[in-house]
Amino acid sequence: MSEHDAAAARMRPWIGWRLAALFYDLWPALAMWFALGFVFALGHTFLGHHDPRENIEPLGALQWLLWACCWIVTGLYAVTSWQRGGQTLGMRPWRLRLVANEDGAVTRRALWRRYAIGTLSLLAGGLGFWWAWFDRDGLTWHDRASGTRLLREPKR
Numbered sequence: 839m840s841e842h843d844a845a846a847a848r849m850r851p852w853i854g855w856r857l858a859a860l861f862y863d864l865w866p867a868l869a870m871w872f873a874l875g876f877v878f879a880l881g882h883t884f885l886g887h888h889d890p891r892e893n894i895e896p897l898g899a900l901q902w903l904l905w906a907c908c909w910i911v912t913g914l915y916a917v918t919s920w921q922r923g924g925q926t927l928g929m930r931p932w933r934l935r936l937v938a939n940e941d942g943a944v945t946r947r948a949l950w951r952r953y954a955i956g957t958l959s960l961l962a963g964g965l966g967f968w969w970a971w972f973d974r975d976g977l978t979w980h981d982r983a984s985g986t987r988l989l990r991e992p993k994r
Contacts, residue, residue: 850976851990855932856967862928866915871908878904909957917949933991944986952984 882894894900919926921944924935936952938944959966959979966979973982981987 851932851934851988853967853970855934855990856970856978856988859926859928859932859934862931863916863926864928866927867912870911870915874904874907874911878907913950913953916953917946920944920949920952921946929988933993934988935991936986937989939985939987944984948984948986952980952986955983956980 878894878900882900894904916926920936924937929935936944938948955966956978959969970976970978970981975987977987
């Protein structure tokens with residue numbers, strides 16, 4: 839193993855750090871989902887459903903719209919964070935940074951692709967995350983699909 843390969847392997851984040859960052863990012867996402875749920879509940883109440891105890895119909899069109907909005911708002915949070923500094927709030931304590939595989943900036947399109955494939959990976963029981971254990975470069979499905987990778991920065 840060359841010195842460059844050894845340095846790259848040390849900078850490769852352990853899957854546990856990725857999952858810890860994902861868990862940390864769950865909290866701002868939940869806050870955004872609660873806020874959206876509140877707005878949807880207010881709209882549902884004031885647009886003809888005047889009983890404040892009446893919930894949005896489960897699996898109804900309005901609830902599917904709420905879930906779609908939650909997914910989009912969470913994606914905006916992730917993509918904007920990655921684009922501005924390569925990190926979400928959850929990535930900072932673990933010193934994880936998103937970078938392009940090739941030298942250069944990561945495009946917004948690639949970041950949305952990363953988010954979408956990461957979502958599918960989570961829906962598949964995290965299979966795309968666990969894939970990093972078997973990948974020759976330690977990359978997840980969403981890393982491969984978006985042309986990005988996570989690096990662990992050294993302590994300062």
